Every structure is written in C-alpha cells, then in structure tokens.
Amino acid sequence: MNQSNREIRDYLQQYPVPSYDPEKMQQTIQLARQAYCNRLLSKRIGFGEFIRMQMHFIGHWVWFTQVALVLGFLILLTKYDFGQTNLQQILLLFSAASPMIAFVGFPELLKSYSHGMEEIESCTRFSMRKLMGARMLILGLMDLFCLTVILAVSTVHSGGFLLRMILYLFVPFNLTCGGCLTVLSHVKSRQSGYYCGAVCALCIAVFVSLSFIRRYYETAATGAWVVMFMLTLVYIAVEVVQTFQSFNRFYSKEEAISVTWQ
Amino acid sequence: MDDENLIRRIRAGDAGAMDQLVQKYYGSVYAYCYRKVENKEDAQDLTQETFLHFCRNFDSYAQRGKVKNYLYTIAHNLYVSMMRKSVPIHLEEWEKEEPRNDVDQFEAADSVRKVLSELPDEQRDVILLRFYQDLKIKDIAQVTGSGLSVTKCRLGQGIKTIKKLMRGD
Numbered sequence: 001m002n003q004s005n006r007e008i009r010d011y012l013q014q015y016p017v018p019s020y021d022p023e024k025m026q027q028t029i030q031l032a033r034q035a036y037c038n039r040l041l042s043k044r045i046g047f048g049e050f051i052r053m054q055m056h057f058i059g060h061w062v063w064f065t066q067v068a069l070v071l072g073f074l075i076l077l078t079k080y081d082f083g084q085t086n087l088q089q090i091l092l093l094f095s096a097a098s099p100m101i102a103f104v105g106f107p108e109l110l111k112s113y114s115h116g117m118e119e120i121e122s123c124t125r126f127s128m129r130k131l132m133g134a135r136m137l138i139l140g141l142m143d144l145f146c147l148t149v150i151l152a153v154s155t156v157h158s159g160g161f162l163l164r165m166i167l168y169l170f171v172p173f174n175l176t177c178g179g180c181l182t183v184l185s186h187v188k189s190r191q192s193g194y195y196c197g198a199v200c201a202l203c204i205a206v207f208v209s210l211s212f213i214r215r216y217y218e219t220a221a222t223g224a225w226v227v228m229f230m231l232t233l234v235y236i237a238v239e240v241v242q243t244f245q246s247f248n249r250f251y252s253k254e255e256a257i258s259v260t261w262q
Numbered sequence: 263m264d265d266e267n268l269i270r271r272i273r274a275g276d277a278g279a280m281d282q283l284v285q286k287y288y289g290s291v292y293a294y295c296y297r298k299v300e301n302k303e304d305a306q307d308l309t310q311e312t313f314l315h316f317c318r319n320f321d322s323y324a325q326r327g328k329v330k331n332y333l334y335t336i337a338h339n340l341y342v343s344m345m346r347k348s349v350p351i352h353l354e355e356w357e358k359e360e361p362r363n364d365v366d367q368f369e370a371a372d373s374v375r376k377v378l379s380e381l382p383d384e385q386r387d388v389i390l391l392r393f394y395q396d397l398k399i400k401d402i403a404q405v406t407g408s409g410l411s412v413t414k415c416r417l418g419q420g421i422k423t424i425k426k427l428m429r430g431d
Contacts, residue, residue, distance in 0.1 A: 005393075008424055012393045014367070015374035017293045018302050020309075028310045029284045035317035036272070036280045 050126075054134040058108055062139070065104050070146050073097045074153055090158055091217060094150075094169050095207030099176035101146050103200035105139030106180045106193070113188045129247040136240070147173060167225040168217070174232035176203040181239035185246040265329045272320065283329065284313050290395065291333050297390050298341050300375065308344070312337040327404060334395065334405045338387065377427045385420035388413055 045053070076093055107114075109132065112121050121128055151169055155162050179199035183192055210216055216224075268286075271279035291312055296305035315336050316323070323332065378386055387406050391397045397405065403413040 004425070005421065008421060008428075009393050011424075011428060012374055012378075012389075014370040015297075015378070016371060017296045020289070020292045020302070020306055024306045024310070025285070025288050028288065028313050029281050031310065032284050032313045032317045033277050033280055035314045036277055036320060039318050039320060 050130075051134055051138065054131065055138055058135065058138060059111075062104060062108050063142075066101065066142055066146050069097060069101055069104070070149055073150055077153060077157055090154055091168055091211040092208060094154075094165075095172055095211050096204055097150065098147065098169050098173035099200045099203040099207070101143055102173045102176040103180060103196060105143065106184065106196040108139065109135055109184060110188075110192045110196070114190045114193055127247075129244065132247050133244060136244075143173070143177075164217075164219075164222060164225070167222070167229050171225060171228050171232055172203055172207045174229070174236045176200050178232060178235040178239045179203065181236070181243045185239065185243040188246075266325075269323075269325055269329065280317060287330055287333055288313070290330065291337055294334055294390065294395055295337055295341070297378070297394060298337075298387075308337060308340060311340055315340065327401070331397065331401050331405055334391065334397070335407075338405055377424055380427055381420055381423055384408075385416045385423065388416045389420040389424070392417060 073093055077090070111117075112128075112132075121131060124131075147169060151162075151165055154169075155165050158165070176199060179202075180196040183195040183199060187195060215221065265283075268279050268283050272283065288309065292305055292309045295308040295312070296302065299305050299308060312333055316333060378389070381389065384406070388402055391402045391405060392399070399413055399417065400410060402417075403410045406413065408416070
C-alpha cells in the first residue's frame with residue numbers, strides 16, 4: 001500500500017464501529033447451530049428420490065409374492081398345449097392370477113393401520129397422503145409390470161387375440177383393485193386386510209365360475225367385455241381418488257386434533 | 263485452528279466447529295455489515311442472517327476461496343436484497359449509540375461517514391472491503407461479483423473521490 005493509500009486508510013479508521021452485543025453473538029451461535037442441525041430437514045427431495053426412499057419401506061415379501069405369482073402362472077401356462085385345447089385353461093389362469101396380483105399389495109398399504117402406526121407416520125416429514133400415494137404408485141406400477149409380462153407370454157403362447165386377452169386379464173384385476181380400494185377408503189383397521197382378502201376370493205370365485213361358461217368368452221361377447229372394462233376403469237379411478245382423499249380426511253377430523261383437558 | 267480444519271470438522275458433523283467458526287468471524291462480518299447499514303441493530307441482524315444463511319446452505323459450500331470472503335459475499339448479497347425490499351433502516355440509531363465523550367473524535371467519524379455516503383454504492387463497497395476488511399483486489403472482485411479491471415477502476419475512482427472530499431473540494 002503506497003503513502004497516499006495509507007493516508008486514506010488512517011483517515012477512514014477515524015470512523016469506528018460500535019462494539020456488538022455479546023448476547024446477540026451468543027444468540028447467533030445458537031441459531032447457527034440449530035440451522036446447521038436442521039439443514040437436512042429443509043433439504044428438498046426430488047420426486048424420484050422420494051419414490052426410491054419409499055421403495056425401501058415396502059416389504060420384500062411383496063416383491064417375492066409378485067414374482068412367485070408370475071412364475072407360477074408362466075409354469076402352468078407352458079404346460080398347456082394351446083394348439084389343441086380351447087381358451088378355457090388360459091381364462092382359468094387369468095381369473096385366478098389377476099385378482100391375486102391386485103390383492104398382494106393391499107396388506108402392504110394397510111400395514112400402517114394394522115400395526116397401529118398411522119399416528120406416528122402422519123407426524124413425520126411427509127404427509128400420510130403423500131406416503132400412501134407413493135406406495136400406491138409403486139405397487140400399481142409393479143402390478144402393471146406383472147400383468148404386462150403375463151399378457152405378453154399368454155398372447156405369444158395362444159397365438160393372437162391381444163385385445164380380448166387384455167379384457168379378460170384386466171377386468172378381474174380392475175374389479176378386485178376397485179373393491180379393495182373401497183375397503184381401504186372406508187375401513188382403516190386390522191380387519192381391512194381380511195375384507196380385502198374376501199373381495200379377492202369373491203372375484204376369483206366369480207371369474208373362475210365364469211370361465212367355465214363358454215358363451216361369455218366368445219367373440220360376440222367382446223362388446224360386453226369392453227363395456228365392463230370401461231366401467232371397471234372408471235370405478236377404479238373414482239376409488240383411487242376417494243381413497244387418496246380419505247387419508248387426509250382421517251387426520252383432519254376436529255375431534256381427533258382437539259382434546260379437552262380436564 | 264485454521265479454516266480448512268474447521269470446515270472439515272463441520273462437514274463431518276461437528277456442530278462445535280460451527281460455533282467456533284461463527285465466533286471467529288462474527289466481529290469482522292459485523293464490522294462490514296455495520297459500515298454498510300450504518301446502524302448497530304440492523305448490522306447485528308444482517309450478521310446473524312449471514313451466518314444462518316451460511317449454515318442452512320452449508321452443503322452447497324464448495325470451499326473454493328477463503329471462508330471469510332464467502333461470508334462477506336453472503337452479507338453483500340443479503341444487503342442488496344434487503345435494499346431491494348426497502349427494509350426500513352433506523353436512521354436515528356446513530357444518535358443513540360455509545361456516548362462519545364470526545365467531540366473531535368465524533369466529528370471526525372461523522373466526516374468520514376459523510377465522505378463514504380457521498381460515494382456511489384459500487385465504489386463504497388470496494389473501499390469498505392479494501393480499507394476496512396483488508397481484502398485483496400481479486401477477493402473484492404469475487405465478493406462484489408465484478409471483474410478484476412472493473413474493481414480496480416472502482417477502487418481508483420473511489421480513492422480519487424475520497425481525496426477530493428478530504429481536501430474539501
């Protein structure tokens with residue numbers, strides 16, 4: 001620094017800074033420590049990361065059961081000779097497999113309620129609605145993946161009629177899914193799992209019985225199946241929305257959040 | 263303890279190291295903030311906000327330069343956004359501050375304050391960082407977010423203006 005700049009510095013140094021309050025500094029230290037410790041909580045989590053995090057909370061048995069169901073279906077399918085036999089065996093398998101695939105994820109969705117953990121989960125960083133939405137999305141995508149594998153293999157083995165295969169596979173699936181979602185949106189307790197199981201068993205019984213009546217699966221009945229497919233699709237969409245809304249409704253009841261102290 | 267060690271400890275999750283860092287730089291950041299806002303209360307608030315901002319966003323701190331310079335940068339940016347939002351500054355505070363027994367000293371400080379207030383904001387920033395915080399020109403450029411030559415130019419112009427005002431022109 002040259003002479004001229006030193007003069008300026010000396011001149012500027014005549015403007016002193018008043019001393020700070022030590023309490024304010026202590027307060028800053030405390031708040032800084034708090035902000036440092038809380039920074040992980042305020043960190044934004046992307047959608048992909050959130051879904052990945054939630055995948056870890058889904059029990060391994062769900063994945064194993066899904067894989068076992070698909071493998072079981074494929075093994076049984078390859079045992080039949082579709083060149084000679086009629087469509088009945090494949091329909092029988094569809095009627096049994098698709099409701100089961102739909103049902104497998106529900107005990108996992110109901111886990112929070114059946115284990116009495118909903119109160120704790122609703123107090124965590126993410127709302128119950130978000131958590132359940134993420135789990136529904138993951139399990140739904142897994143179900144779709146399984147159904148796509150089954151559909152692709154069945155179509156290749158039976159040699160055609162993809163549209164009818166989609167209808168025969170998805171109608172029982174949609175109906176079971178919608179029924180279980182109805183249960184989930186109305187009953188949130190340990191018993192919900194049994195009710196969902198009953199819905200699944202009923203759907204299997206109905207569609208297995210139907211698979212023995214040949215006229216319901218003839219080309220002429222395709223129109224009726226399309227209508228049923230559309231109706232079940234609307235039903236499932238309505239139930240998804242209602243179930244999703246019911247997660248918030250459950251926790252915003254006035255009597256649940258305000259307790260009169262005596 | 264040097265800054266590198268402190269930062270390493272903070273990264274490892276040592277909250278005590280964060281306390282040490284705040285203690286180490288509180289005074290210099292406060293002095294910088296005070297000369298910018300010219301008010302003790304606002305300067306303390308701005309200093310606090312600077313450290314809180316640093317802590318909240320610590321994970322994104324890349325440690326490319328000195329920690330002190332980074333803190334000055336945060337303080338500078340917070341000051342700029344505070345000015346944009348037109349947060350009221352307690353102008354009467356100057357009168358209320360510590361009692362000054364020495365009238366000459368008070369007059370000298372007041373004259374420096376007036377000289378500094380005559381400078382345009384950009385030149386004032388450079389002068390504050392150069393003569394009060396002892397920063398090198400390249401560090402000043404980094405804090406203010408300007409180029410090296412622009413900073414040099416502003417420093418030269420600022421010095422020229424101060425000299426002129428010192429002479430009473």
